[in-house]
Every structure is written in structure tokens, then in C-alpha cells.
Amino acid sequence: MTSCEESALTYSWLMSEPAPLDGNQDTRRVPPLRLRQWQIDDVVEGAGTAVDAGTLIIDRIGLEGALSDRYPAVGSVGIDLVKPGDPVRVNGVLDAVAPSYKPNAHREKRGTGITHRLNGVNLLSVCRIEPDPGRESPDGDSILDFGGPAARYSPFSAQNAVIVTFSPPKGVTTSAAALDTEVRDATHWLANELVAVVKGTPDTEAVYRLEKAPGKRSRIGVVIETGSEGPLLDTYLEGTPLSEVAPTVIDPRAIIDGALTNGAYDYAGLRHPTALYQRSTLLQTLLEGHGDRFDFAGTVLALAYLNNLDDKRRAADRAAELVEDMHADVVIVASFQSGNSHSDTMLVIDACAARAIPAVGIIAETGHGLLDHSEAARSLISAGDEDALVPGWGPDAIFGERLLLDGTPADTARPFPIVAHLAAVSQLGDTRLRAVTT
Amino acid sequence: MKVVHYLNHFFAGRGGEASARIPPERIDGAIGPGAGLGLDVDYTLMCGDDYFAENEDSAIEALLGYLAEELPDVLVCGPAFAAGRYGYACARLGRAAAMADIPAVAGMAPDNPGVLASEGWVYIMPTGSTVVAMDPALKKLTQLATVLGSGEQVGPPEQAGYLTLQRRVNQLVAQTGAERAIAAALSLIGGGAVTEIEPSHIDFIAADPIADVSKATIALVTESGCVPRGNPDGFRTHDARSWHRYPIGNLERLDSEGFEPIHAGYDGRFAADNPNRIVPLDAARSMERQGDVGHIHDELFTTTGNNTSVAMAVNFGQEIAEALLSAGVAAAVFTAT
Numbered sequence: 001m002t003s004c005e006e007s008a009l010t011y012s013w014l015m016s017e018p019a020p021l022d023g024n025q026d027t028r029r030v031p032p033l034r035l036r037q038w039q040i041d042d043v044v045e046g047a048g049t050a051v052d053a054g055t056l057i058i059d060r061i062g063l064e065g066a067l068s069d070r071y072p073a074v075g076s077v078g079i080d081l082v083k084p085g086d087p088v089r090v091n092g093v094l095d096a097v098a099p100s101y102k103p104n105a106h107r108e109k110r111g112t113g114i115t116h117r118l119n120g121v122n123l124l125s126v127c128r129i130e131p132d133p134g135r136e137s138p139d140g141d142s143i144l145d146f147g148g149p150a151a152r153y154s155p156f157s158a159q160n161a162v163i164v165t166f167s168p169p170k171g172v173t174t175s176a177a178a179l180d181t182e183v184r185d186a187t188h189w190l191a192n193e194l195v196a197v198v199k200g201t202p203d204t205e206a207v208y209r210l211e212k213a214p215g216k217r218s219r220i221g222v223v224i225e226t227g228s229e230g231p232l233l234d235t236y237l238e239g240t241p242l243s244e245v246a247p248t249v250i251d252p253r254a255i256i257d258g259a260l261t262n263g264a265y266d267y268a269g270l271r272h273p274t275a276l277y278q279r280s281t282l283l284q285t286l287l288e289g290h291g292d293r294f295d296f297a298g299t300v301l302a303l304a305y306l307n308n309l310d311d312k313r314r315a316a317d318r319a320a321e322l323v324e325d326m327h328a329d330v331v332i333v334a335s336f337q338s339g340n341s342h343s344d345t346m347l348v349i350d351a352c353a354a355r356a357i358p359a360v361g362i363i364a365e366t367g368h369g370l371l372d373h374s375e376a377a378r379s380l381i382s383a384g385d386e387d388a389l390v391p392g393w394g395p396d397a398i399f400g401e402r403l404l405l406d407g408t409p410a411d412t413a414r415p416f417p418i419v420a421h422l423a424a425v426s427q428l429g430d431t432r433l434r435a436v437t438t
Numbered sequence: 439m440k441v442v443h444y445l446n447h448f449f450a451g452r453g454g455e456a457s458a459r460i461p462p463e464r465i466d467g468a469i470g471p472g473a474g475l476g477l478d479v480d481y482t483l484m485c486g487d488d489y490f491a492e493n494e495d496s497a498i499e500a501l502l503g504y505l506a507e508e509l510p511d512v513l514v515c516g517p518a519f520a521a522g523r524y525g526y527a528c529a530r531l532g533r534a535a536a537m538a539d540i541p542a543v544a545g546m547a548p549d550n551p552g553v554l555a556s557e558g559w560v561y562i563m564p565t566g567s568t569v570v571a572m573d574p575a576l577k578k579l580t581q582l583a584t585v586l587g588s589g590e591q592v593g594p595p596e597q598a599g600y601l602t603l604q605r606r607v608n609q610l611v612a613q614t615g616a617e618r619a620i621a622a623a624l625s626l627i628g629g630g631a632v633t634e635i636e637p638s639h640i641d642f643i644a645a646d647p648i649a650d651v652s653k654a655t656i657a658l659v660t661e662s663g664c665v666p667r668g669n670p671d672g673f674r675t676h677d678a679r680s681w682h683r684y685p686i687g688n689l690e691r692l693d694s695e696g697f698e699p700i701h702a703g704y705d706g707r708f709a710a711d712n713p714n715r716i717v718p719l720d721a722a723r724s725m726e727r728q729g730d731v732g733h734i735h736d737e738l739f740t741t742t743g744n745n746t747s748v749a750m751a752v753n754f755g756q757e758i759a760e761a762l763l764s765a766g767v768a769a770a771v772f773t774a775t
Contacts, residue, residue, distance in 0.1 A: 134710065136675060136702040139745070152610065218627045220620065230705065282616035294624065307704065330623045339703070339745060358626040360619050365606060365635060371748070378631040381619045388608045389537070418608065429616030434634055435606040438558070 031112040032209040033253040036202035040120040043081045043160045051198045056121055058162060063190065067164070071186040073179055074127070075168040080399045082161040087147040090124055090163055091410035092401030093422050094142070095262050096156050096273035097123040097187055101195035102257075110238070111254030116195045116202070120159050122275050123194070125187040126400035127166040129265075131232060132176045138232050141404050142268035144422045148393030153424035155276070155431060163399045164190060177231035180263055184236075188261070206284070208253045210298075213291030220286060221297040221328030221357075222252070223319050223348055224428070225304040225336040226272065227264045234263040235272070242303060247319040249326065252283045252299040260301075269386055269419035270337045270364055272428055282334065282362075282429040297328040302348060304341040312347055320351030328357055335363040335427045338386060338419075339371060346374040364425040365435050383426060384433035386419040439587040442510040443472040443482045444501070444531055446524045450484040458488035458523075462500040471572060475514065476580045483531075487523035490530075491679045491750075497527075498534045505540060512587030515560070517545030517575040518552060520567040522753035525552025529749070532560035541586040545575045548601060551756070555749035558605025561586065561598075645769075654768035657735035659758060661743030662709065662716035662775045663701030664692070675702035678742040681754045683761065687736025691720035703744030704775045716773055735767050743774065 038051055046057035060079045067077040082088050099118040102108060124144065131137050144154055144161075151157040166183055168174065174182075226235040228243035235242045237250070238259055250259065260277040283299065290296040302319040306312045323331050331352050335345040342363065349359040353376035363370065364383040394413030404410050418424045425433060447457040449470045468479035483501050490497045505513065513535045515528035525544075529552035532542035536559040543561040546552050553562055561582055565575035578599060585592055595602045613621075622632040648654050665673050671682050686692070692713035699706040699716060709716045722734045739758050743751065762770060 134707050135705070139676060139702060218624065220623050280616075281614050282619065285616055285620060289620075294620075330627050332619045332623055358631075360622045360626060362615050362619050363635065366747075369606070370635065373637045377637070378633060379622045379626055380633050380635040381615050381622060382634040383615055384608045385606050427615075429614055429619050432610050432612065432614055433608055434611055434615070434618075436609050436634075437636075438605050438607055 030210075031108070032207050033111055033257055034114045035117055035206045035208065035256070036114060037117045037119045037204045037206070038198055039203045040118050040160055043083065043121060043162060045081065049194065049197050051118070056118065056160070056162075056194065063193070067186050067190060070189065071182050073168065073174055073182040074166040074186050078165040078167070080163040080165070082146050082163060082399065084158050084160065085147060085151075087396040089146070089395035089398050089410060090126065090144040090161070090400045091398055091404065092126045092128055092142055093144050093268065094125045094127055094183065094265055095187060096275040096422065097125070097191045098275040098278040099123060099191045099194040100258055100278065101192050101198075110257040110259045111251045115257055116198055117278075118195055118198070122156055122159055122161055123187060123191045124156070124161050124163045125166070125183060126163060127168065127179075127183045128401055129168075129176050129179050129183070129232060135176070135231070137405070138265035140267045141416065141420045142265070142271075142422060143410070143416065143420055145393060145395065147395065150390045150393065150416070150418070150421045150424070153390070153418060153431065153433060154422050155426070156273075156422055162190075162194070165400050175231070180231055184261060184263060206288075208256070208287045210251070210253070210287070210290060210296065213295070217291070217293070217295045218329045219295045219297040219327055221323045221326050221331040222282065222286065222299045223302050223323060223331055223333045224255075224299060225302050225334060225341065225344060225348070226260075227266075227305045227336055227341075228303055229264075229305055232263065232265050236261040236263055237301070242301060247300055247302045247315055247322060249322050250299050250301050252287060252296065255299065256280060256283055256287075266337060267386075267419050268422045269424040270427065271423060272336065272426065273423055276423060276426055276428050276430055280428055280430070282332065298326040302344075304336040304344040306344070312344055316344065316347035316351040319348050320355055320357070323352055323357055324355045331357055331359045333359050333361045334429065335361060338364060338366060342370050342372040346372045346377055349377045350374050362427045362429050364427055381429070382434040383429075383431065384418065384424070385435040386417065386425045388418050389415045390418050390421065391415055439478070439512070439584070440508070440510040441475075441477045441479050441583065441587060442505060442513050443468060443475065443479045444513065444515040444528060445470055445472065445482060445484050446518070446521070446527060447484065447486040450482065452484070452486075458486045460484070460486035461489050462497055462504070464504045471517070471576060474572070474576045475583075476576070477514070477583060480508065480510065485527060487521075487527060488680075490527040491523050494530060494679065498531060501531055502534055502538060505535060505538070510540060510587075511589075512583045513540050513542040514579050514583045515542065515544035517563075517565045517572070517579065518550060519565055519569060519571065519575070520547040520550055522551050522756050525550035526555050526749060526753055528552055529556035529560055529562075533557055536560060543579055543582045543586060543600075545579045551749040551752040553601060554752065555747065561592070562601045563599060564601055648768050651731055651769075652729055653732040655733045655735050655766055656722065656731050657737070657739060657762050657765075657767040657770045658686070658717055658719060658722060658773075659739040659770045660717050660773040661741055662773055663699050663742035663744075664697055664709070664713055664717045664738065664740050665700050667696055667698045669698070669700050673700040673742055675700055675742065676744040676746070678744070678746040678750065678754075681739060681741035681758060683737040683739050685736060686719060686738045689719060690723050692717055701742050701744055701775065716775065718771070718773065722771070735762075735765060737765075
């Protein structure tokens, strides 16, 4: 099911009920999430879209036409295919989406039932969306190198990619929000279509349950911080901006099943592309270990970049309250972006500490360290230094936007700070990067 | 041993503040303090402090270009003493040179923002705060530059006399951040704290209270990027490289025709509609009329605090504080976003 389709679900279906006072988790009969996955080792162009023995075949012309017809506001559409190691740079990336499809979407809510997914390939959307008058463009170039020194940093460089470049018509008055909605809907429609054609037995099936297992184990909760500052800086829960619903508890399986969509396009390296929510190493590892090494207490979605200290404190307190309600013994707080969000993360850690819940923060550093700190933040995991320069590399080809934001050609071989490379300093814990002191 | 020396516009003898926007230049041999280094300086690089601050990327590119034409064994920068912009330029050029495998040493006062800005890439020799300390500063620079330039092993800070270097570099490791976070979480439950980031040192300084606010001159200072409409001085919406002062002495309040926000860190529409939301001149005037404060200083001090480096912000703070003290200002209302 894609976010663009009419859905009978409201986001309230996605929220876990608070854990009963006896600490039992999820004693309701909730069907598990069965994630059936097909591994894609290659992407090629062909006559009809299909998956055949690990190869994703793309009917490029057919899909380009279908996208333009269904979503006229996105203008002309170009699809390109890239493999890991190709000497290619994609410039102007908005989002990365994992191709997914729910064959029983009409009766299975997100986070439960069967979902089909392609591994080893992501859909990358590219579109230059002008901000509305009076608003600033999201900051920073957004590039993804499939070769060269930066390729080892982004989780998406090691996977095949279907790049969809949208070129909205000039001179047409469409608000940034409306165009962004169309771009996201078009991208998710395509992500759905690529998997809907899959037949046969999946390569793997992961079954995610959250029922209480016998025995007592430590309970680990997660707080995922996100931004929701308006068009081009938003995160969506089933199409609703998070500013309208967070802080809130959410079934982590719903996140893996695509409930969260990224629409926040600042600083590519620190971005949480949709695919990082869908493929979250943190959530999948906790789900896989649930009932064995520990219990996964649950997930809270919290907001960063609130406008004033009072709002920040209130949001942090509410997030900590929700963590306490799920009887977590410890919480992992995944930060979002940088700068004043360091304060948001520290406030959540403080609020949890006030409830005697210790916290681990996953946080990216600037060249000068963190911009805020708390005595309670005794355990911080580094996502890397966002300002570090990656040696320059000149690609053989550019897909997406031809020019960088400063108007210079995107095939430049100059070094970029790592924060320009998509998800390279992700604070959701998916990368193997950290900063060390020398 | 091939030695290159970096100086700012003033120490290169090009003049005072009026010359601060001179772009990078290369001069043969040693000039100014370079002659006192006791080293055979091959050539000197120079850049105006304001030019460097406002065009850091292109200034560094130009200066590195000179260095690449004739690679030195060591780059000596300064001494900058307490001069914040000069120290910042020494640090950033030194950092860029060190990243290009050219050893770099700089001299500056320990509280110069350049120390932070070097990010651990430059050997910083501590000096006094003023030019009175020139001779001992040059001696220190010469000693360490000689060791660096000849390829010898540099001793530990306590022996060689430089400030301790703390550099954070990125490294790929075996485990993902998620795996390390889960392990750290389980360790916390067991009573042990695993951390990969040590706390930052943040100074909290309490100023003395004002004896009588009703007689004091109060200044309005802001990082909201509030500037005259049209942004005459070309403020950046983020990563500010400058601060400015604008006359407000004849104004009862700020209006949207006269002022606008230049800042990408918040939704500026409400501030654009009524700039008093970010610089409360209307409220300040009311207090002035009622005698709650003595006088509102007739200049607004403004910069943009969005992704501005800590080192640069420290620099701005020091310069603004000096300007406020010179103007007899007793306290400032600082609006932050």
C-alpha cells in the first residue's frame, strides 16, 4: 500500500497501547509483521517491469509515461539505473525509498501482516522544488556518489538504485507543499509498482513479533527524533505532518512497514531518508533480539527543532513520560539533524534521567564537538563528524540535477563535507562511521 | 628547510582596518615579524582579516594554491596574539595546510578563537595577548617550526610547549551505530557507561549585576539576523562570517519597511512582518520612557546564529563586547533564535 492511496487506516491504529501495569508487552492478539524479501543484485532496462532471478527489470519508458500521466504536476520524468561502483554521482537527491508492497493492504494495517520488499535496491527521487515566497530553501547540497572515496560512507552507495528525476513545468504556480506531495506520492507509487510485479518464493522472510516472552529481561525503549517544520522540512506519519501528532508512541513494526515518510530535505548527510526508517538497523536488531537478549519496550516519535525552550522542554517531558509508560529500563535516543537539535536530544536525556531511565544518545558531531551537553548524557554514540571533508572525486556521469545549489557543475572534483553525502552521518545508527580523538 | 610565513594585512605593513579586505597575496622573502623569526623565510603569504573571514573558502583556495606552487617544509602563521580574526585565519589556513600534508604551527593567545577553529590540526604555540609579547612568541614559533620543518619527531605538549591537540577524525568501524548503541544500553543497565563522545567544555560566565539599571545604557544585540531591508552588507543566512552595527537611535520601533530577518534557522515570516519580535526595540523604548532603564544604546549589533561555527561566534562575542564597553554600555539584551 502506498501513502497516496485512499486508506481506511488512521494513524491511531498504529499507536501501541501503553503497556499494562504488570509490564506485559502486547498481550493482544496482533498478527506479526511478515517481511518477505527478494534480493536484487542487478538492475537493467527491459520490455516489461519484472523481477527475475535477482535482477530487477525496469520498463523505463512505460514507467516514465505512467508517472507523468498519473502525477502531471511533477512534469517530465526521467528514470536512470545505477549499480554500486558505477562512476556516477546523483545530485539533488530528495529521498530514498525501499520498494515495498502490501498484497493484503485492504485488510492488513501497517506493521502487521505481509509485506513484500526488494533488498539491494532503492528508489531515489530527485526534484528541485522552489520554496514558497518568504521561506528559505533547505540547506546544503545532496549528493550520492556510487564511486570514489565517499561511496563507502552512504548506506545507499552499496545498493542498486532506480533514480527518478522529476522536472516540474516552469511558470506553473504550484506551492512547494503541493509539489512535494506529488513528488512523494509519485515516488511511493513507483516503489509500490516495482514490487507488485514480484512472483514466487521470497529469498527470506523476517517475522517480527512483540508479544511478551517468558522470563525477565531488560527492556530497551527507543526515541526517534524527527523534524516537522513545514513544507520541505517535514516528516509524515501516514501522510500527516508529525508536528500534529508527536510526541507519540508507535509500533516499531509500523515504521519498518513504511508508516514514516521523509519530507525534510536539509543537510543530506544528516537526513533520515524514508528507506532508513523502512530498513532501520536499530529497530530490526531490537525486534530480532526481543524476548532473547532483552525486551524491546517500544518506540516514541519525538520532535526536534521546536521553536522555543518551553516547547522543547514540554516535548521532551512528554517523550520521557511515554518512555516511562512503556516500562523501559533504558532508552536509546536517535538525534535528528544538528545544531539546536543537540539541545532537543539533551533535554530528552535529561527528562528520562529525571524518571530514573538512563539513556544512550546516537548523535553526529560538528567539527567543534556538540553544541549542547547534559550531565545525564553519560553514554553517547558518535555518528561521525559532519564537517569532515571527504577527498574530492570527479564522476564520469551525473544523474539528477546538473548544477549544485551554488550554480557550479555537479561533476566537480572538489572535496565536499561529509554532510553533503546522503545519510553518511545518519543518527539512526545505520552506518559504521564514528569520530575518534587523535 | 623551506619556510613560508603567513601574516595578516596589518603585520604585513599594509595598513589598518581600511586594508582588512585585501585579498591573498604572495611576497618574496620575510616581511614584518617574519624577519625576527630567525629562519630563512622563502616567501610570505598575506590576506586581509575581513577578506579571509568573509571569503574563507576562496581565500584558502588561493593561499593553498601559492603553497602548492612551491611546497614548504613548514608553514608558520602569526603570531596573532589576541586578535580574533587574525587567529581564526591562522588556524583555518594552518588546518587546510596540515590536511594537505604541510606541517603548520601558529602563535596566538590561548583564548583566541583560532585555537578552537584549528580543530586540532595545527600546532598552536601560546603567546601573550599583545604585540608586547612579540619576541618570546617568535622564539617559540621558531623552535617548533625548526623541529617540524626538519621532519623530526615533535615531543609531547608539555615538553614542546604547544597547546594540547584534540582532533576528532572520522573512522569506519566494524559495528553499526545501532549495534554499538544497543551494547551501550545494556552496559548502562549493568551500571557501566560507554561513551564515544566526551562532554564539551562550555564556559558559563556570570557577569556582575548592574548597580542601578535606571541609569544604565542598555544595548540590543541579536543573532536573529535582523538587518536593514535590502541586506546592504550581504549577511549570509547561515554560517555567518561577520557581524554589523546599525543605527537605531532615531527609531521608536523597527518596522517591516526598514528591517528584515536574514536567517535560515527559523521561519522568518513573523519577524519580517514585525521585526520587533526578534529585536524588541518597541518594548525597550517603552522602558526607557518610563525610566526603567537609563538609555537604549543607539546602535543594534546583529549577526546570524545559524550553523555559525563556535570559534567564529566566540570571535564575534569578543569584538562586540569590546565595542559595547568602548561605548559605555552597561548591559545587553541578547535575543537568540
